[in-house]
Amino acid sequence: xxxxxxxxAALTVAAAASTxxxxxxxxxxxxxxxxxxxxxxxxxxxxxxxxxxxHRARFTGGLRTLIDQGRVYPNGYHAHxxxxxxxxxxxxxxxxxxxxAGIPGNDWHDAEAxxxxxxxxxxxxxxxxxxxxxxxxxxxxVGPERLDASTLGDWLKAVSPDSRVFAVSGxxxxxxxxAGHQGDGAFWxxxxxxxxTYVRPGETAEVRLAPVAEFNADLRxxxxxxxxxxxxxxxxxxxxxxxxxxxxxxxRAALPPxxxxxxxxxxxxxxxxxxxxxxxxxxxxxxxxVTDILGVSLSAxxxxxxxxxxxxxEMCEQMLRLDLALGQFLERLxxxxxxxxxxxxxxxxxxxxxxxWAAQGFTEARxxxxxxxxxxxxxxxxxxxxxxxxxxxxxxxxxxDAEGRGxxxxxxxxxxxxxxxxxxxxxxxxxxxxLDDILGDPMPPRDLSVQExxxxxxxxxxxVAGRSADVLVSLDPGVMPGQGRxxxxxxxxxxxxxxxxRVPILFWTxxxxxxxxxxxxxxxxxxxxxxxxxxxxxxxxxDGRCLELGWGDAPACPSGD
Numbered sequence: 001x002x003x004x005x006x007x008x009a010a011l012t013v014a015a016a017a018s019t020x021x022x023x024x025x026x027x028x029x030x031x032x033x034x035x036x037x038x039x040x041x042x043x044x045x046x047x048x049x050x051x052x053x054x055h056r057a058r059f060t061g062g063l064r065t066l067i068d069q070g071r072v073y074p075n076g077y078h079a080h081x082x083x084x085x086x087x088x089x090x091x092x093x094x095x096x097x098x099x100x101a102g103i104p105g106n107d108w109h110d111a112e113a114x115x116x117x118x119x120x121x122x123x124x125x126x127x128x129x130x131x132x133x134x135x136x137x138x139x140x141x142v143g144p145e146r147l148d149a150s151t152l153g154d155w156l157k158a159v160s161p162d163s164r165v166f167a168v169s170g171x172x173x174x175x176x177x178x179a180g181h182q183g184d185g186a187f188w189x190x191x192x193x194x195x196x197t198y199v200r201p202g203e204t205a206e207v208r209l210a211p212v213a214e215f216n217a218d219l220r221x222x223x224x225x226x227x228x229x230x231x232x233x234x235x236x237x238x239x240x241x242x243x244x245x246x247x248x249x250x251x252r253a254a255l256p257p258x259x260x261x262x263x264x265x266x267x268x269x270x271x272x273x274x275x276x277x278x279x280x281x282x283x284x285x286x287x288x289x290v291t292d293i294l295g296v297s298l299s300a301x302x303x304x305x306x307x308x309x310x311x312x313x314e315m316c317e318q319m320l321r322l323d324l325a326l327g328q329f330l331e332r333l334x335x336x337x338x339x340x341x342x343x344x345x346x347x348x349x350x351x352x353x354x355x356x357w358a359a360q361g362f363t364e365a366r367x368x369x370x371x372x373x374x375x376x377x378x379x380x381x382x383x384x385x386x387x388x389x390x391x392x393x394x395x396x397x398x399x400x401d402a403e404g405r406g407x408x409x410x411x412x413x414x415x416x417x418x419x420x421x422x423x424x425x426x427x428x429x430x431x432x433x434x435l436d437d438i439l440g441d442p443m444p445p446r447d448l449s450v451q452e453x454x455x456x457x458x459x460x461x462x463x464v465a466g467r468s469a470d471v472l473v474s475l476d477p478g479v480m481p482g483q484g485r486x487x488x489x490x491x492x493x494x495x496x497x498x499x500x501x502r503v504p505i506l507f508w509t510x511x512x513x514x515x516x517x518x519x520x521x522x523x524x525x526x527x528x529x530x531x532x533x534x535x536x537x538x539x540x541x542x543d544g545r546c547l548e549l550g551w552g553d554a555p556a557c558p559s560g561d
Contacts, residue, residue: 035534037338038286045302048349049502055319062326069512075520076505077450080462081496086119088347089177094149095527095542098462102148105395111406128205129196151180164292170299178295230265237316251486253312259487266321268300286336310352346503353490365478368428396469416470
């Protein structure tokens, strides 16, 4: 299997050999009272519990190791309704719901400015790969300022300043949310450059990029040699080839795909994992007598799911190659003599394009909802005698004035209430709520099972005053919003339904004993659990609870948690 090119593959193998030679001894299981030298948080973007269970029997690499030697929670959940990347990541190492973390979605409508605001937009930082005065790329200047909660890495740095906290990802929001506010580096891949990061006032791009500078140079050199492609490694995946019609347009599910790009292929995760291994080496993570944290957010499953769906040969091959790449990464971790603990989960789940869902028996699946804003605006213009469209959509409907800014005064609440009532009566709409009503509800009790949350309660868990939409709408299960665009966008996520909420959660230490735990838990339980493992106290009240992993003499959860 060619991962990048012959030259770059040789580079990564040489680096691995060098690391193994430089290290002595095998990793000890993190089952003693002494905290592990390294905690690794792996997030597989759009890795639903459905995907995990569907391919579970075929895993032979890293995922097989985690299953056989780890604590396996196949019924993990995101408790909130807006199952998107930014809010999902924001729950994992904070231990709090998006409502507490201040991240209701990937972006929202700024009522004052009348413009979209990205979930991690920064007013002070710059992008390390963009020259001074250059045009911002990606999502523009970003940083952790809008994340209103602290993270596991922040708690660790508060009591152990010499500890190091790094994160790598295919996306900025995957890296920044895992590195937290006090992290030493949050790196994400950007086109034609490699790993980049944000630069705060008083810092230089050169210093911020120093940990990844050599890797980036090797990556660019390796990517320039030979032609990259994506083809089959499994005949089982090849058997899934088929022709489909998506929103009236032809689509051939096959490899190589009609649209090939590195960042929409397994290569994206393989580069990210190579970058993570590089940071372990160059930053001596887990090798300096203190506990360090490394966040690894793998974005390829999400991009492949959006572009090709989750039930075709593309996702089949992604699952197998992800498993093998994780296996190589875990082998590297096992060489660390001070012990390592790994947690793995997803930021959300995902579905498939409705035409294939329907062929598999999900007959309710369909495209829809794209005409709601047009119909809702017409209804509100008539009801309130308005000369402009008062509803603007961005993961919900904002009530705006003629300039697109948030409407003030009682008229906003009146229009929101009328719009929610109108949406609730439309076909394919499961429910609609006003933000004011949702914010008036108490937060659900901590002891309520995540499986038993009502639809309204799920919305409460990611409702943020001043950021969330004025009207929150949920389409019926199986309804994929919009229209499909073959080889560009054929499937999504973001709903409050279980195919988007359910994710696997696994904890592992080398040489551990595997154990299946079927009771439901939530992603907000990961941070307080890892905090107990490394012996730090979370800052503030956790929405999640600490899980007793039962690893020998490893630290137990604090009493009363």
